[in-house]
Amino acid sequence: MTIKIDNQEPNVFPLVEGIDVRDAGRTAEVILATKVEGELVTVTIRLSYGQAATLADLLEPFRKNQ
Secondary structure, eight states: OOOOOSSSSSOSOSOEEEEEEEEOSSSEEEEEEEEETTEEEEEEEEEOHHHHHHHHHHHGGGBSOO
């Protein structure tokens, strides 16, 4: 599945509860906490370090408690 995340609507993740990035060897894992149909769900995305930094920057405006 391909998901495009940008500043256009509708957004796949309407509210990101938290973002974490972890080293996974040669890649990085971006872990998102979001709600889907009212339930907290974690989404793990394995990306290159550059892609992970870009994704985290794109998702930052959607963080809760800004």
